[in-house]
Structures are given as structure tokens and as C-alpha cells.
Amino acid sequence: MTQQMPIKAQGEPTKELQQKAAVDRFNATLHQMQNEIARALPKHMTGDRFVRIVLTEVRKNPTLALCDPLTMFGSLLTAAALGLEPGLNGECWLVPRKNHGTLEAQLQVGYRGVVKLFWQNPAATYLDTGYVCERDEFRFAKGLNPILEHTPAEGDRGKVVRYYAVAGLNTGARVFDVFTPAQIKTLRGGKVGSNGDIPDPEHWMERKTALLQVLKLMPKSTQLAAVPAADGRAHTISDAQQILGGVDTSTGEVLDAGWHQDGPVES
Incomplete structure (x- = not known):
């Protein structure tokens, strides 16, 4: 049939x-x-x-x-x-x-987009984000004498073990924070990498998440609350x-x- x-x-x-x-x-x-x-x-x-x-x-x-x-x-x-x-x-x-x-x-x-909005504020003076791999040299400490030092390894850097973001104002204030991949994944609602099939070897989406968290610690006029x-x-x-x-x-x-x-x- x-x-x-x-x-x-x-x-x-x-x-x-x-x-x-x-x-x-x-x-x-x-x-x-x-x-x-x-x-x-x-x-x-x-x-x-x-x-x-x-x-x-x-x-x-x-x-x-x-x-x-x-x-x-x-x-x-x-x-x-x-x-x-x-x-x-x-x-x-x-x-x-x-x-x-x-x-x-x-x-x-x-x-x-986040970076553009940050730099539109006249008080903004410094902004940086990064990802740390297991073979990089990395040291950080919080408290009264904060430290953030990162020297990426040459060649194969290994897997990502940390993300960080730093923001500064013309008052001299600088704020940074450091996150594990698990913390960033949680903040992103379980997402990993870019949305869709767009490759993201520099981990921009994770770095954006780290940056948004740091901006919450800045004065509210530069918080990008929206x-x-x-x-x-x-x-x-x-x-x-x-x-x-x-x-x-x-x-x-x-x-x-x-x-x-x-x-x-x-x-």
C-alpha cells in the first residue's frame, strides 16, 4: 500500500x-x-x-x-x-x-555593554577582568591590605580555576573580587560558556558575571543597577x-x- x-x-x-x-x-x-x-x-x-x-x-x-x-x-x-x-x-x-x-x-x-555603561560614568578610572588557569601565577588577599596579582602562564595554561574583576573610581577607591568557576556557574543560573554556538575562548560571559558582582560593591551611581x-x-x-x-x-x-x-x- x-x-x-x-x-x-x-x-x-x-x-x-x-x-x-x-x-x-x-x-x-x-x-x-x-x-x-x-x-x-x-x-x-x-x-x-x-x-x-x-x-x-x-x-x-x-x-x-x-x-x-x-x-x-x-x-x-x-x-x-x-x-x-x-x-x-x-x-x-x-x-x-x-x-x-x-x-x-x-x-x-x-x-x-556593561563596560560601555561603566565608562560613561565620569568617576570611572579603571576596569579589568580576567580568568586564571591552573598554571598561572596568581595571588590575592582581602582585608585591610588587599592584594591581586596575576601573571598568565605561557603556552598551555591548563583549566580555568578562578575569575576576577577590578573597578576603580577617581576617588582612588578600587574594588575587586575573585570567584571560582562553580560560583560563577551558580550566579549564571547553571549556565556555562556563551549562549548558543558562539565560541567564547576568552570566557567573556563568565567575566561579565564577575564584573557585575564587583560593580555591586561600588557607589550606587556607578553600580549599573539596571x-x-x-x-x-x-x-x-x-x-x-x-x-x-x-x-x-x-x-x-x-x-x-x-x-x-x-x-x-x-x-
Whole structure:
């Protein structure tokens, strides 16, 4: 008996046609929201450029156009509020992911995005991260006389045994912390390495996690408090508005009314 192949109903759109229609709808809606996006961006960025970058990302990954529009535009506005350009130089990415059966656009902040936001603060003077392998020379101590010394080995350095991050301000303050791979894995919710198939031999995602932890120890005006809340999740437009309320759109600096550069002030 010959098995018959299922026949697509006449007029039923193919996946490619569905994606094209979704991209066209997204394109139209994005241009309608261009003024709102421009208002969210820091003053040194333009809405035209941001829209072009987003359209390029959607053309490269049409599945983004099929995501829940509330999460897609919420994540876009969140990226705009932080002054990060999706897909460009690894500042952030829009990632389509299923959540309880709904395809959402999640915002993933990259290492370079965190670094960019840190250096936008006028008090920032020093930033470094690294990974330590078992054949490296490494010494650290905390307390009243902190020490952090790292000399990478030449050739085969062995497996990674530590991650660290250091940040400094123009007040002379420097803060660092050191983490084991197990600690970083826990902080990342069990994730190891980069998301997807992108190779990450320099362990940038783990170093980003270490850096975010160190920035929590800095004065709140340089804490990048919005990034941990924004990273790795889908957003609504109200999420973006909350973040925008805590960001100086002229500089991209995260604001906190309870801290001045000279120290905490009484509320």
C-alpha cells in the first residue's frame, strides 16, 4: 500500500511567507515607534541609527519578528534606555526564546555593554577582568591590605580555576573580587560558556558575571543597577520606562538620588 504524503492546504502560507509578513509588520510598527525610541536614547545616539540596527538584526534573525510584540518592543526600549545597540560590537542581543509556550524576545546584555555603561560614568578610572588557569601565577588577599596579582602562564595554561574583576573610581577607591568557576556557574543560573554556538575562548560571559558582582560593591551611581534587572529576560514597555526613570539620558549614567560622588547624603 502506497503511503500518501500530507498535502498543504491550498492558500496556507509557508513558514517563509509567515516570517516575511511578520517582518513587514514589525518594520511598520518600529517606524511608528521611532520617536518614542529616540526619546529613550541618550542624546549622543539617534533614533534613525538605532532603528536601522534593529532592522538589520531582525533581517538576520526573522524569528524575532514572530516574538510577542510586547516583549520585542519592551526589550528594544530597554536597550534604548540603557544606550545599548543590539548586535553591534557585542553590546547586547535580542534573543527569541519560548516561555510557557509563548515566543518572547529576551534582552541579553553583553560584556561590552556593561563596560560601555561603566565608562560613561565620569568617576570611572579603571576596569579589568580576567580568568586564571591552573598554571598561572596568581595571588590575592582581602582585608585591610588587599592584594591581586596575576601573571598568565605561557603556552598551555591548563583549566580555568578562578575569575576576577577590578573597578576603580577617581576617588582612588578600587574594588575587586575573585570567584571560582562553580560560583560563577551558580550566579549564571547553571549556565556555562556563551549562549548558543558562539565560541567564547576568552570566557567573556563568565567575566561579565564577575564584573557585575564587583560593580555591586561600588557607589550606587556607578553600580549599573539596571543591568542585572535587564539582562537575560523579556521586558514590557513599563519595564523600560522604569529603567529610563533611573538613567540620565544625556550621559547614560545610572542615577541614584541617595549617593553623590563625595559619599552618601542624608535623605
